[in-house]
Amino acid sequence: MDTVELRAEADAVLAELVGAPEGSARLREDQWRAVAALVEERRRALVVQRTGWGKSAVYFVATALLRRRGAGPTVIVSPLLALMRNQVDSAARAGIRARTINSANPEEWDAIHEEVERGETDVLLVSPERLNSVDFREHMLPRLAATTGLLVVDEAHCISDWGHDFRPDYRRLRAMLAALGPGVPVLATTATANARVTADVAEQLGTGAGEALVLRGPLDRESLRLGVVQLPDAAHRLAWLAEHLGELPGSGIVYTLTVAAAEEATAYLRQRGYEVASYTGRTENADRLQAEADLLENRVKALVATSALGMGFDKPDLGFVVHLGSPSSPIAYYQQVGRAGRGVKHADVLMLPGTEDEAIWRYFADTAFPPEAQVRQTLSTLADAGRPLSVPALEAAVDLRRTRLETMLKVLDVDGAVKRVKGGWESTGLPWVYDTERYAWVARQRAAEQQSMREYVRTSGCRMEFLRRQLDDEGAAPCGRCDNCAGSWIGSAVSAEALKGATKELDRPGVEVEPRRMWPTGMPALGIDLKGRIPAGEQCSTGRALGRLSDIGWGNRLRPLLAENTPDGPVPDDVLQAAVAVLADWARSAGGWAPNVPDASARPVGVVSVPSMTRPHLVDSLARGVATVGRLPYLGALTYTGPNGTHAARRSNSAQRLRALSGTFAVPDDLAAALADSPGPVLLVDDYTESGWTLAVAARLLRRAGSGQVLPLVLAAAG
Known part of the structure; x- marks a missing residue:
């Protein structure tokens, strides 16, 4: 089949995927370049494109074309449960049979494994944490690596120590990449990676510029209108939100920095008559599903959410994103605001920074890689034990909080110094070097990102241009839409009645x-x-x-x-x-x-x-x-x-x-x-x-x- 015929077939699959009449949908040129690289050339590709550009269309169209040519199933590694649910539904429209393995459906894992082995599944979406499961890694992963027709790494910035959402489980993909058969294409996608993170992702995945097609597009979102509303305290911010939420277009997301803040804001907005729902790390899975459905169907004005909602919610007509408090990273901020305005011409993005933001940044900053002495103590404890040790057992010997200890063990596992086995963790006995320079560099980069967010709040220049430059977007230019370019379109005043109610709630x-x-x-x-x-x-x-x-x-x-x-x-x-x-x-x-x-x-x-x-x-x-x-x-x-x-x-x-x-x-x-x-x-x-x-x-x-x-x-x- 020549390139013209393949392009026509690809566009036909796209039409099915988006539910458009045949012949009315056409891949963008960069989308087509990526699909052709994967299907025709069986290459590796790294796609850095803004949210809403259509990265999922690339891997679903490529999956359909590869499956028709006898390739094995596509494996998509994604950290986003919400996105997994959206993508399973999207794939079904194009006749692509997709299943997912994640922490929310353990009762289905055995049946899904059998379907994959029988060839009944076209796409398998896997959370990165599955890659760290002993059973999955030892039994399922080798079979997947041997039969995979396309490997997709979604939200690939998570691979990077310098990304805003570093997840060491992702680095296990190196083992899967090494085990892939010859000519198996690989696609890595992300919407928010500056040049530094992009280079790190390429290194982690082994998709260096000499091997991979790198497609990096402009990050401007023409539908977004960015603004900052400076208010004196938390009561004023909550009162402002209660008075202006109804003016914001359509339905949207109100992000907070903490679970407690999300619960406080939700309670107050409900008192004020708004249909809103809380979405945090404490929200039960069934309640998350209901909240997502309610927002998708516009039954609520907003989800009041922490980063638990994060990158994975796909609602093209999302009309606004408001932040009660500033995230600590421009990468995180751009990723979250990118949920808005994907399928509408105009969406409002507003930040209400707080005096408490930096205290909250410090409170949640206990994630840096531990000092060498604590790492060495962990390795010595495992080596001396002569048997696997669970994390609770290690806690008795290592002075690290559990979440930090678990993250450290995952990094050491990827580095080959320890191994996760049934019963816990054990030492491999292999030499390991503490990369002091790398960890110090990561800490400096995180500090620099926090400074960037301070500057974003204070800047008198174009806000979209500022964010794009933070993401190393070479085409960054004034947007003409933000509050600094075009003037503020929404006031900062709050009524005495609203302020009294907010103060009472917070007091x-x-x-x-x-x-x-x-x-x-x-x-x-x-x-x-x-x-x-x-x-x-x-x-x-x-x-x-x-x-x-x-x-x-x-x-x-x-x-x-x-x-x-x-x-x-x-x-x-x-x-x-x-x-x-x-x-x-x-x-x-x-x-x-x-x-x-x-x-x-x-x-x-x-x-x-x-x-x-x-x-x-x-x-x-x-x-x-x-x-x-x-x-x-x-x-x-x-x-x-x-x-x-x-x-x-x-x-x-x-x-x-x-x-x-x-x-x-x-x-x-x-x-x-x-x-x-x-x-x-x-x-x-x-x-x-x-x-x-x-x-x-x-x-x-x-x-x-x-x-x-x-x-x-x-x-x-x-x-």
């Missing part, structure tokens, strides 16, 4: 603090005889905090108060009154102080405080203030018995935190006597809880000393 204190129920794995190996479930008679009860440090209400007020450089002092009056209000609501809640606990609805008999080495005056005044207002006796404080009267309070994993706390507290004689004289529930007061282990250890001591239920009250909770 409402009180979130639950869930107690620890199980001791961490591996404590006996540290010489601490704690394991399994914490006995009911030694557990802490569900507590209360004024707010989370990550929310935009009380979080904004508590972060400065609890900052490391803030001098210690008495609890501010408004904070004390808020704590009293939380206690009053707690007492009136269903079931009283400790629901589902017999005889636990009784009023506390007194107040106990956790001693603080960094904020002793703050915690003591809070405890005594609560006791005074609540007309409760202040029974006293626990004492420190650890070395130098201190205990470790670093952001470490559960086993290491509990190890640092073990034997550190004691119940002094006068407090023990007070508990014996007044048996019953006690309030346990502290300033902050992150892991929950300080409260768990303190509660165990108090329960063993004769107290009733231990009811924690803290100013702030993490998360």
Whole structure:
């Protein structure tokens, strides 16, 4: 078949894919170049094109043509569950049978594997995490590599350490690439990669410029109108959103930086009469599906979402994207705003930056590759064990939080230093070099990206041009549409009534603090005889905090108060009154102080405080203030018995935190006597809880000393 005939066949498949009459759809020239490279030349191609350009059309059209020519199924590696669902539906229109393997459908995996082996599946969409599954890697992956007709790496910037969404699972694709048969084409696609990330992706995939066709197009989105609305505080931003959301075109997405902020904004907008839904990492899968469907069908005005919605939502007529807070990277920002205006002529993109943004960036910045000493300690622990160790077992030996430890192990696995096996992880014994220069460079690049976002907010030049230059788009030029080019099209004023409502919503204190129920794995190996479930008679009860440090209400007020450089002092009056209000609501809640606990609805008999080495005056005044207002006796404080009267309070994993706390507290004689004289529930007061282990250890001591239920009250909770 000559090139003209192949082009005609490709355009016919495209018409089926988009549901257009035959002969009315035609691939763009770069789309056709990519398809021809994959089907005719069986080459590798790297496509960097803006969202909405039609990257999925390239791999679906190429799949149809390759399958007709006897090729095996296409394997698409994609991190986006929402996009997977959209693409399965799109493929069906062109008669392409697509299935997906991801964390949301484990009950279907066996049947899908059988369908693939019988040749009944044209496209298999796989999440990158599957590549790190021992069973998938050892059994399914070799068969796929041997039979694959086309490998597609979607959102390929995720391969890069310098991309905004580095996922080490993606780097396993090197093994699959090496195992592909001769002449199997490979397509890598992304919408947001600057020159640095593009080069890194090419290196990770082995698709260097000498081997691959690189198609990089202009990133301007002519439908998008960018703007920044500067407002003084979180209440003004929430009020502004409530007053202007109805003016924004169609339906859209409101992005927040944290789960807490998404939940706060959703609750307030619903109070104001808007049909909105929350979409975060805490949202159950069924609720996510419903939220996606509601937005697709315009049954809601907006999804209020964190990056959990991210890149994968495909709604061509999305009319707006609003950010309550600035993302830390122009790559992340451009990726998210690129969801809007794909199938409409005009879409509004607005950022409402907050004073808390940079504090939130720092809070979530605990993802850098660990220092060499901690990496070497992990490798030594695995080598000395002589058997596989689970992550919980490693936590007892390595002072890293679980998510950071898991990410580090995946990188070491890809580098060949460790191997994931049934039962956990084991050392390969192979030499490994800590790439100090690379990790330092990555850290500098992330800092530079944060500075770019500060400049984006402040710039007086074209905003689209600014973003395009950040992505190394050589054709960047003023757009003529943004607020700096054409003037602001939307005001910043908010009414007194809206501001009052938003302030009231954000001023409402009180979130639950869930107690620890199980001791961490591996404590006996540290010489601490704690394991399994914490006995009911030694557990802490569900507590209360004024707010989370990550929310935009009380979080904004508590972060400065609890900052490391803030001098210690008495609890501010408004904070004390808020704590009293939380206690009053707690007492009136269903079931009283400790629901589902017999005889636990009784009023506390007194107040106990956790001693603080960094904020002793703050915690003591809070405890005594609560006791005074609540007309409760202040029974006293626990004492420190650890070395130098201190205990470790670093952001470490559960086993290491509990190890640092073990034997550190004691119940002094006068407090023990007070508990014996007044048996019953006690309030346990502290300033902050992150892991929950300080409260768990303190509660165990108090329960063993004769107290009733231990009811924690803290100013702030993490998360």
